[in-house]
Amino acid sequence: MPPDTSHESLDSSPTRLRVGLFGAGLVGQAGHAPSLWEERERFDFVAVADASPSVRHSVAARYGVPHACATLEDALSLGLDAIVIAVPDPAHRGAVLTALDAGVHVFCEKPLALSLAECDEILAARGDLVVQCGYMKLYDPALQRMVERLTEGPVELVYLSVEVNDPDQAPFVDHLGLVVGRDVPQGLIDEMKDRGRRAVREALGAEPDAAQVRAFEAYLGSLVHDVSLAHHLLRALDVTAPLPTVDAAYFDGGRGVSLSWTLPGDGRAHLEHLNLPGVADYRERVTAYCRDRILELTFPSPYLRHHPTRLVERHSDGTVAGLETIDHRVSYEEAFRNELRAFHAAITTGVPVRASVEAARDDLAALLDGFRLAVSRHRRVA
Ligand SMILES: NC(=O)c1ccc[n+]([C@@H]2O[C@H](COP(=O)([O-])OP(=O)(O)OC[C@H]3O[C@@H](n4cnc5c(N)ncnc54)[C@H](O)[C@@H]3O)[C@@H](O)[C@H]2O)c1
Known part of the structure; x- marks a missing residue:
């Protein structure tokens, strides 16, 4: 390696x-x-x-x-x-x-x-x-291993799926005793709200309703991680982001959002983020279905420190007996810490930045496209 x-x-x-x-x-x-x-x-x-x-x-x-x-x-x-x-x-x-x-x-x-x-x-x-x-997920050692497994030999990606069930942070941070600031000046809170709403209005070219504001936040605040992971994996396979958006939807009052792209060679990618506060379980599954192997990453809640992301690989020669499943246990390193080490290295040694402005811009372009398409489809259905 x-x-x-x-x-x-x-x-x-x-x-x-x-x-x-x-x-x-x-x-x-x-x-x-x-x-x-x-x-x-x-x-x-x-x-x-x-x-x-x-x-x-x-x-x-x-x-x-x-x-x-x-x-x-x-x-x-x-x-x-x-x-x-x-x-x-x-x-x-x-x-x-x-x-x-x-x-x-x-x-x-x-x-x-x-x-x-x-x-x-x-x-x-x-x-x-x-x-x-x-x-920080781009600095998770299990993602790094997945990139290596995807780029070893000719890999033909047919379908990339990202699915997240996210109950928000409470179940995973309650034990940390975080200090919540109830003394932020009200003017600043109002200013942030105004700026946020202005951004949604600019993205839509119209005054948003409450569900659209929530959907914008879900695309840019939550699905952003999934899009950045998908783009990172696709870039490793020489697929240039952003890709054509073929479908997008918001649902559950804007708490759930999805996005689909076509991949070169008639493949497909689908990303889905669900907010389920009633189920205290977080999972982000990133699955790459390739012609000769299936690779699946499962991220735990990012707030749980030193909980390794799981990478499972399945490949076979097509026969029942030939199926092999590998459970990679890559590392107990902490992604939040790794990204800061990478930041330090970029400053002190000039190592290129993985989570660059250019990458973030591509992610945002895909997310804004998805948001607008979701709103237009929602209007048509409503
Ligand atoms: N990487 C991740 O997994 C991850 C997870 C959660 C949040 N985030 C991002 O981190 C950022 C912060 O999110 P959070 O959930 O910690 O929010 P938060 O509201 O819990 O914390 C924000 C802090 O900033 C302070 N603050 C608010 N407005 C301010 C201003 N204008 N000037 C100075 N201080 C101000 C508040 O007092 C508060 O302590 C967001 O951009 C969010 O999208 C990233």
Whole structure:
């Protein structure tokens, strides 16, 4: 197996980067703050910035971070090398541009932005700085193994399926004792809501109803992970994204969303994301049905640390006795931590960014296409 060059060996003495965390809510506390602390050989975690005083002070205290800042600008004024952005989606564009303008490398949670125009602004401002999108699943070792198995020998992909049952985060983070900020200024909450709604209106060219707003959030906030995984696998097979969208739907009041593409050679891909808060189980299944093998990845909830993603491979010579099933147990590495190592490596050694702005833009293009098609089909049926 080729060595994974996406992050450095723990044995080397990496350059320590001064980093801040902007937005220390759910993913900030469940993913990034503990990972930055664990990666203290690579990152000097110097600032937590959050609009909520209780959140910024308690997270800074928990991880021994010297500065709790009210704004991104306050954190940047400390002289940072890099910033991890985990504020709500409508604040991403402004935060990324502000950080780039200050000459700081950027890691920004998904979705990188809410429109293609916002992605283009980020691309234009990036210069020589690193911008990485928060697609931690792309740094999961089991996904890496799946890519290797797909690219070993000529593989003919017939159908790619991604199916997710997602009950939201509560069952998987309740035990963590996360601090919820009930002291965010109301003006900021209203501003985020307004910006979010404006983005839906711009995408649709019309005033959205409540189900359409929910569907937009489900496409850009949830299905984005699935699209990025599918695009990553397809790129490994030299299939260029985004692909023609042949079907899309939103259902269950906008909580469920789906997307279908045609694949070269008359193949098909189908992605489906369900929100089922009544069932405390999370599974994301990514299955590649190829002419000579079936590869299936099953991701557990991303908030469960060191729960390995399962990769099962089935191949045969077509006979009953020839069927072989391999259960790959690849690693107990943590994807949230791996993506930060990769971010560090991109900054310090120039390793290309896997979760790049270009990739995030392709994902967004597919998601916006799907959203618009879903809305037009829903109108026709209604
Ligand atoms: N990679 C993943 O699996 C994953 C999981 C969850 C969320 N996310 C993404 O991370 C981002 C944050 O999501 P979350 O669920 O942690 O949200 P959250 O609401 O739990 O946390 C957001 C934090 O930002 C603060 N905040 C809100 N608006 C702000 C502003 N304008 N300026 C400064 N601080 C502000 C809030 O006080 C809060 O602490 C979103 O973009 C989301 O899509 C990614």
